[in-house]
Amino acid sequence: MPMKPKIPGLFKGLGVTLKTLGRTITQGADTVQYPREKEAPPTRSRGVIALREDNCTVCMLCARSCPDWCIYIEGHKTLAPPRRAGGKPRSVSLLDRFDIDYALCMYCGICVEVCPFDALFWSPEYEYSEPRIADLLHDKDKLGEWMETVPEAPELETGAQKK
Amino acid sequence: MTDLSERQQLSYIAGQAADARLNVELETEGMTLNIGPQHPATHGTLRIIVRLDGEQVVWAEPSCGYMHRGYEKLTEVRTYPQVTTLVNRIDWLGSFANEVPFILAAEKLMEIEAPPRAQWIRTILFELSRIANISLFLGDLGVQLGAVTPAFFAFRDREHVLNLIESVTGGRFHPNFDRIGGLKDDLPKGFVDETRRVMRKMRTYCDEIDDLLIGNEIFQARTRGVGIIPKDVALQYGLSGANLRASGVDWDLRRDQVVPMAWDDVDFKVWTHPDGDSFARCWVRLQETREATKIVDQLLDGLPAGPVMAKVPRIIKVPAGEAWVSTENPLGEMGYYVVSKGDLGPFRVKIRSASFNNISVAPWVLRGVYVPDVITILASLYFILGDIDR
Numbered sequence: 392m393p394m395k396p397k398i399p400g401l402f403k404g405l406g407v408t409l410k411t412l413g414r415t416i417t418q419g420a421d422t423v424q425y426p427r428e429k430e431a432p433p434t435r436s437r438g439v440i441a442l443r444e445d446n447c448t449v450c451m452l453c454a455r456s457c458p459d460w461c462i463y464i465e466g467h468k469t470l471a472p473p474r475r476a477g478g479k480p481r482s483v484s485l486l487d488r489f490d491i492d493y494a495l496c497m498y499c500g501i502c503v504e505v506c507p508f509d510a511l512f513w514s515p516e517y518e519y520s521e522p523r524i525a526d527l528l529h530d531k532d533k534l535g536e537w538m539e540t541v542p543e544a545p546e547l548e549t550g551a552q553k554k
Numbered sequence: 555m556t557d558l559s560e561r562q563q564l565s566y567i568a569g570q571a572a573d574a575r576l577n578v579e580l581e582t583e584g585m586t587l588n589i590g591p592q593h594p595a596t597h598g599t600l601r602i603i604v605r606l607d608g609e610q611v612v613w614a615e616p617s618c619g620y621m622h623r624g625y626e627k628l629t630e631v632r633t634y635p636q637v638t639t640l641v642n643r644i645d646w647l648g649s650f651a652n653e654v655p656f657i658l659a660a661e662k663l664m665e666i667e668a669p670p671r672a673q674w675i676r677t678i679l680f681e682l683s684r685i686a687n688i689s690l691f692l693g694d695l696g697v698q699l700g701a702v703t704p705a706f707f708a709f710r711d712r713e714h715v716l717n718l719i720e721s722v723t724g725g726r727f728h729p730n731f732d733r734i735g736g737l738k739d740d741l742p743k744g745f746v747d748e749t750r751r752v753m754r755k756m757r758t759y760c761d762e763i764d765d766l767l768i769g770n771e772i773f774q775a776r777t778r779g780v781g782i783i784p785k786d787v788a789l790q791y792g793l794s795g796a797n798l799r800a801s802g803v804d805w806d807l808r809r810d811q812v813v814p815m816a817w818d819d820v821d822f823k824v825w826t827h828p829d830g831d832s833f834a835r836c837w838v839r840l841q842e843t844r845e846a847t848k849i850v851d852q853l854l855d856g857l858p859a860g861p862v863m864a865k866v867p868r869i870i871k872v873p874a875g876e877a878w879v880s881t882e883n884p885l886g887e888m889g890y891y892v893v894s895k896g897d898l899g900p901f902r903v904k905i906r907s908a909s910f911n912n913i914s915v916a917p918w919v920l921r922g923v924y925v926p927d928v929i930t931i932l933a934s935l936y937f938i939l940g941d942i943d944r
Binding site: 399400401403404406407408411421432433434435436437456458497498499500501504513545546547548549550551552 | 632633635636639640671703707710713717720721722723724725728730738739740741742743744745746762765766767769770771772773774857858859860861862
């Protein structure tokens with residue numbers, strides 16, 4: 392049974408759109424005109440993965456845990472001078488190649504999470520689209536450049552336990 | 555079948571008569587019309603084959619599988635942390651809600667429970683994804699009926715909820731925030747105040763939709779009495795969620811089931827509607843969105859302090875066994891049956907998603923309706939195409 396409202400629903404609806412129109416005129420539209428104005432993404436936003444090359448020990452954990460295998464790592468062992476004078480030379484791993492294929496990456500963040508040496512970070516940068524799909528393969532130099540854009544971890548809400 | 559309304563009887567008789575006319579009397583051939591698989595209004599691919607007699611549908615069948623991505627099989631070759639990234643993509647509008655039942659099933663097998671704070675934050679994010687999902691439905695239904703304005707309102711206000719989800723998880727649509735034993739991280743500072751503000755906004759949005767769409771006479775004429783699903787048919791076809799509640803069945807897994815989530819600690823009303831038509835399904839979802847904003851507000855009031863992660867081994871191996879956990883997702887009951895053989899990844903996962911059952915009632919309910927009503931009914935049943943095909 393259709394109800395018999397006092398004000399017809401049509402006019403109520405028109406009232407809503409009129410109110411919105413008034414708000415849009417006085418306060419401006421909600422739409423963000425993207426190339427001209429930009430919204431800053433939140434600090435936790437998963438935009439692009441940055442690499443701190445010095446911390447990487449070529450342990451391959453990130454490449455192995457990646458769900459779609461979009462991380463390519465190559466490295467070699469070399470001898471470094473000993474820490475103390477008279478000690479034995481240390482064997483360290485050097486990174487030859489660290490590529491992330493952003494055409495395959497599904498931005499799950501598992502690699503950042505499993506990294507035991509804090510070599511990978513999330514940066515909220517998002518403007519790195521390319522006309523050619525092959526250019527989406529970022530090598531270690533390009534991934535290193537993203538390090539500048541990595542923000543500090545946000546403060547936690549009250550009641551959270553410090554780690 | 556009991557308690558058929560007059561309109562249902564008429565539509566049933568019309569369907570029978572259409573069949574008879576088609577096959578015997580006039581020897582006319584019906585027209586077969588494919589709705590889909592591609593349609594600008596659908597985000598996904600679903601093909602509905604309808605046989606028409608004039609303007610009337612005599613037979614309809616949804617043809618699923620155009621978007622089948624094989625998630626059940628994929629989970630067998632992924633580890634447990636990797637599976638959550640996959641299940642995010644099943645119902646892409648309420649993606650956090652997809653992770654929760656899977657994680658709960660794995661936790662059940664490992665016999666661990668998330669700390670209370672993690673459970674509360676999980677529930678908050680769950681309800682936020684419900685609001686994001688259903689608020690888009692309310693706008694989308696208007697588009698299907700020819701009213702374009704509600705869709706813009708829906709996209710405008712859903713953005714606030716997505717921003718909230720992004721500020722916590724880092725992803726707007728694919729959070730991947732749930733871990734076995736808790737959550738990846740705690741809430742960022744300022745989240746509670748911001749959420750309260752957005753929840754007020756969403757309640758205003760619900761009022762706007764109420765005035766703009768639900769109270770509109772044209773909308774009511776298009777939806778009332780269209781696509782009636784009686785109680786027993788709804789139960790036979792295994793409908794769940796708002797579709798079932800709109801048919802008058804008082805059933806909500808959030809209230810009826812004991813899972814380690816925070817729904818027991820809040821008061822909320824489960825809305826039902828006796829009619830079972832398209833209008834009822836829309837109305838129930840609108841009330842549910844309002845109720846979800848109230849749930850979030852209550853949860854924020856009583857957010858306990860403490861850790862968000864239980865003690866779990868670094869490499870997760872789930873002991874052998876089988877577990878079934880289902881929760882009340884935005885679309886209905888979503889459940890995971892996880893079989894583990896003690897490996898890094900599950901041995902077999904069966905995903906029960908709500909949309910597949912919700913669409914399976916379409917052949918029954920589309921019989922004898924007119925072509926414009928087909929769109930109304932399909933829109934009001936509300937399925938996500940990825941949720942059907944998985």
